[in-house]
Amino acid sequence: MSFAELRRQREARVPRWSSKSNQLSEFAIETQNEASVDKVKTDSSESKTDASEVVGEQERCSGTATSSRDVSFVPTEIEHSQLSVVTHKEKGRGLYRSRVSQRAEAGELLLATEPEVSVLSTGCANERCHFCFRPSTHLRRCSRCKFSRYCGEDCQKRAWVQTRHCDECPALQAWQKASLEAGHYTICPSATVRALAQIVWQRHKKGAKSRYAQAIASLETHRNDMSQDQLTDCAQTAVQLAHFLTAEKLPRYGIEHATDLLSLVCAYRINAFTLANPELDPIGVSISVPMALCNHACVPNAVVVFPESGKRTMQLVAISPIEPGTEVFTSYVDLVETLPQRQSTLSQRYLFQCRCILCEKSIQPPKRWTDPRNAGWCERFDCSGWVTMPIWDQVQKGQDEAMTGPCNSCGHCSTLREASVIKERWNSACTLLATMQAKLLDPNTKSRLSELLDSIQWLSTLVPPSNSLLWSFMHLAHVIAIEEQKYAEATQLAFVLCAGMQARGGSWEPCSLYPTGHPVRAVLLATLGKLLLHESEPCKPLLARISRLPSDRRKQLMLSKQALIQALSESQTGFGHAARGGEVADGVREALQTLQHEEAILRSL
Known part of the structure; x- marks a missing residue:
């Protein structure tokens, strides 16, 4: 049985070095100065847009070196779809189901398009084709840059022209040489820099x-809306991009x-999407x-999903009915x-x-409803x-008790005793989680699975899954348990994860962590179903009250x-009927x- 690639290497920050090029140094100074000037303009502007005026806006940010923003532009893919672009005075532009179309049903493909740019992250560069993104253990490496890899001659030839490896290859060689001379050798810049460079090359090749x-x-x-820290971060990326493109060019x-x-x-900072494989593991970035x-x-x-390996197509799929004239929403978080x-x-x-x-x-929660994401157990035993x-910010040091909100079942407001002690341990758990997530591929991570399980046991006495x-x-912990082939623990965790993501907080219905039909539900249910197929030695209970x-x-x-049948249904919604549920559904059918x-073997016994 094969599982999705469950761990991704976090991209290392590109080391900064001083360039020998005076032109590049001057560019860096100019970029930093522009960022500072932008902040001054922002702070002094009387017409600055308030954040509340752009709620839900994913017009988001972009810019171009040669032309100003064109709000009248409508992508060809949308012109040929049953979607329309509508401008709202408060929210800006958005996608709507066309008023002359029929209702979109859950699982319907709304839009399919090849992104303007898609780039693998550095951590996935050695295991996936840089053109079709299909995983392979037999990749052909570019003999010049020693970085880009392809699953065959066809992908290599197509990448040379279609994704501008003809421009990227010499840029990578120059980057490697410069970094080696500076004593900080890196084979490539970050995925962000490579994606931005590809936009510049594509735009130059196709014409202004x-x-x-x-x-x-x-x-x-939206540069005028950014803070000084945000502008400074963007300026640093711009300097790295200028270095990669070379200042003279x-x-x-x-x-x-x-x-x-x-x-x-x-533009990139606000518009970038995560490039994901069919199992939703992040593998790069897209625009x-x-x-x-x-x-x-x-x-x-x-x-937004990429339901099939070997295809560069990004798909927008409805996960609930969308009436004509209704706006199409995705989640950025x-x-x-x-x-x-x-x-x-x-x-x-x-x-x-x-x-x-x-x-x-x-x-302002409705009566008898608790947000599952911030829920705790009612203190009443029955x-x-x-x-x-x-x-937690309102719990003071040394505070013995803290009141919770009313129970969504009995209405009782619980008293959390030793509140400051719990707060301290809660904060420590948050720190541990962040550390473990950031160092998922660190060799020491495996030895700390027991530490994760200890925190899980303690947390489960306070809060539901x-x-x-x-x-x-x-x-x-579920990811690490699978990697360590501890399938009993992984199965138990997958079972509770599936229960937790579907649990509702009370009378208000659309309140589970992931709405019905969301592809995350399909992936987790499919994983649970496959794990249950494997016989493994039982392990001790990992959670209380479960x-x-x-x-x-x-x-x-x-x-x-039961899990596999539900996974099949949810995958056909989340990844679309047009793709037959994608590769997740294919795996479920095999399972x-x-x-x-x-079952046949058991019946014969």
């Missing part, structure tokens, strides 16, 4: 008046001023102008995150505060309901069948065949 250039020019930078690409590259980097028109909601009605986490990400990365229905309900956990912190701990998995083999196979064989 091409549809490609118009698409890039149709996006907005910038005018040839139509880049006359530092602001040209700064605007392009600002798609049509998809960037989708605005955000924490309860999305559509998702992980839906497991709590309200403060989501708002922080959206504010810092996308420069707006969300006011979707989930955020509004989380601020009640299995949820309460809202305290706001839908709680954001506990769910994230379980997911990380039902144990059945030990009887027949009951395990029955549970496996169901194995299950039938197992």
Whole structure:
């Protein structure tokens, strides 16, 4: 049985070195100065857009070196679809289901497009084809740059022209030489720099008046809305990009001023998508102008997926019915995150505060409803309901008790005793989680699985498996357990993860971590079903107050069948009927065949 690639190497930051080129040094100074000037203009501007005025806006940011923003531009893919671009005075542009079309059903393909640029992350560069992104153990490496790899001659030839490896290859060689001379050898810059460079090369090759250039020019930078730290970060990336492109060649690409590259980097910062494999593992970055028109909601009605390996196509799929004239929403954040986490990400990365229905309900919860992401157990022994956990910032040092919100079942407000002690341990758990996530491929990570399980056991006495912190701990431990082939632990964690992601907080229905039909649900259910097919020695219970998995083999196979059937249904929605549920559904179908064989053997005994 094969599982999705569950661990990704985090890209190392590109080391900075001083360039021997005076032209590049001057460019760096000019870029930093432009970032500072932009901040001064922002702070002094009376017409600055308030964050609340751009709620849900994914017009997002972009810029171009040679032309100003063109808000009238409509991508060809949208012109030929049943979608339309509508401009809202507060939210900007967005994608809507055309008023003259029929209702889009869950699982319907709304839009399919090849992104303007897609680039593998450095951590995936050795194991996937750089053109089709298909994984392979037999890749052909470029003999010149020693970095790019391809699954065959056809992909290598197509990449040379279609994704501009003809420009990238000498740039990579020059980068490697310069970094070696500086004593900080790196074989390539970051995926961000490589993606931005490809945009510049593609735009230069196709021409300043091409549809490609118009698409890039149709996006907005929002530079005046960025903080000084954000602008400085963009300026540093622009300097690295200038180094990769080489300063002498910038005018040839139509880049006359530092602001040209700064605007392009600002565009990337807000418009970039995660390039994912069919199992939703991140493998790189993408820029798609049509998809960037989708605005955000924490309860999305559509998702962006790459359902099939070997294809560079990005697809927009409805996961719930969308009536004619209704806006299409995707989510820019992980839906497991709590309200403060989501708002922080959206504010810092996308420069707006969300006011979707989930955020509004989380601020003022309906009666008998608790947000699953911030839920805790009711203190009453005979009640299995949820309460809202305290706001930890409001718990003072030495505080003995803290009150929770009312239980969604019995209405009782619980008293959290030893609140300051729990707060301290809670914060330590958050730090541990962040450290483990950041060092997932570190050799020491494996030896710390027991530390994760200890935190999971403690957290489960306080909160249900839908709680954001506990769910994230379980997911990380689940990944590591599979990597270590500890399938009993992985199975138990997958079982609780599936329960947690589907649990609802009460009377308000659309409140589970992931809405029905979301591809994350399909992937986790498929993993659970496959794990249950494997017989493994039982392990001790990893969580408190959670039902144990059945030990009887027949009951395990029955549970496996239920998970796989649901996974098949949800994958056909989340990855689309047009793709038959993608590769996730294909894997589920194979597992169901194995299950039938197992059941036949048991019946013959």
